[in-house]
Amino acid sequence: MNRLELQNIAVRHDGRTILDVDHISFERGKMYGIVGPSGAGKSTLLRVINLLEKPERGSLGFFGTQVELASLTHAKGLSIQRQMGYVAQKPSMFHASVFDNVALGLRYRKLDQSQIHALVHEALQYVELSHLANQRANTLSGGEAQRIALARTLVYEPALLLLDEPTASLDPANIKIFERVIQMINQKKKTTILMITHNLPQARRLAHVCLFLFHGRIVEYSETETFFTRPACHELQDFVSGRMIC
Numbered sequence: 001m002n003r004l005e006l007q008n009i010a011v012r013h014d015g016r017t018i019l020d021v022d023h024i025s026f027e028r029g030k031m032y033g034i035v036g037p038s039g040a041g042k043s044t045l046l047r048v049i050n051l052l053e054k055p056e057r058g059s060l061g062f063f064g065t066q067v068e069l070a071s072l073t074h075a076k077g078l079s080i081q082r083q084m085g086y087v088a089q090k091p092s093m094f095h096a097s098v099f100d101n102v103a104l105g106l107r108y109r110k111l112d113q114s115q116i117h118a119l120v121h122e123a124l125q126y127v128e129l130s131h132l133a134n135q136r137a138n139t140l141s142g143g144e145a146q147r148i149a150l151a152r153t154l155v156y157e158p159a160l161l162l163l164d165e166p167t168a169s170l171d172p173a174n175i176k177i178f179e180r181v182i183q184m185i186n187q188k189k190k191t192t193i194l195m196i197t198h199n200l201p202q203a204r205r206l207a208h209v210c211l212f213l214f215h216g217r218i219v220e221y222s223e224t225e226t227f228f229t230r231p232a233c234h235e236l237q238d239f240v241s242g243r244m245i246c
């Protein structure tokens with residue numbers, strides 16, 4: 001019940017194996033760092049979990065709901081997807097106010113106006129951008145837009161938050177706020193968080209557990225301190241010490 005699990009996953013494109021995962025399990029309420037070289041399959045892993053990419057085979061256990069991914073129906077997929085939030089590296093805002101952008105997920109879920117108002121303002125407070133509620137979202141700076149993208153997912157309290165290099169284009173001040181918010185919701189709401197990052201100090205700062213993807217396989221998975229101080233496989237030893245691997 002309290003786990004997110006993937007089993008027997010295979011993703012192939014053009015005859016090439018992109019992702020090959022026998023089994024992985026994520027505990028509810030923990031924060032996971034996902035690292036690995038470019039092209040290792042990190043985004044594909046998150047896209048499979050987010051039901052944006054259908055693997056050739058495999059199953060997903062979503063906190064008690066079990067689904068065969070290859071034969072997943074739209075309705076069942078949607079009900080699971082609505083319990084997940086996804087923030088990519090580059091936010092895309094709708095041509096509307098900041099308030100309306102953040103409210104969107106709540107309107108889909110048919111909440112009433114007073115609930116929407118309260119929840120949007122709470123989410124804007126989390127990301128310290130309440131003063132921008134009426135601004136057009138397409139006029140935001142990159143850092144502001146990324147914080148609004150985070151508020152837009154937090155507002156409906158997802159059980160799972162998927163972050164794909166969310167701070168890669170941000171300056172240190174915005175990174176600090178972004179990190180503070182995800183740590184706060186991880187602790188306060190027990191949101192499970194999976195974050196891809198190329199910033200190894202960031203993974204070390206935030207994650208309880210880290211995993212290392214290499215050529216589509218999870219080759220290391222351990223508590224963060226062990227991951228960085230006593231990596232078992234030589235590819236991760238090279239990776240964490242900054243040596244080139246391919």
Ligand SMILES: Nc1ncnc2c1ncn2[C@@H]1O[C@H](COP(=O)(O)OP(=O)(O)OP(=O)(O)O)[C@@H](O)[C@H]1O
Pocket residue numbers: 013014018036037038039040041042043044045
């Ligand atoms: N739809 C597709 N068709 C063909 N190849 C694909 C497709 N999607 C992904 N790939 C390939 O799969 C591999 C893994 O891609 P993915 O985006 O998951 O890597 P990544 O680890 O997230 O990389 P990065 O750190 O550069 O973002 C890459 O070689 C990519 O070119």
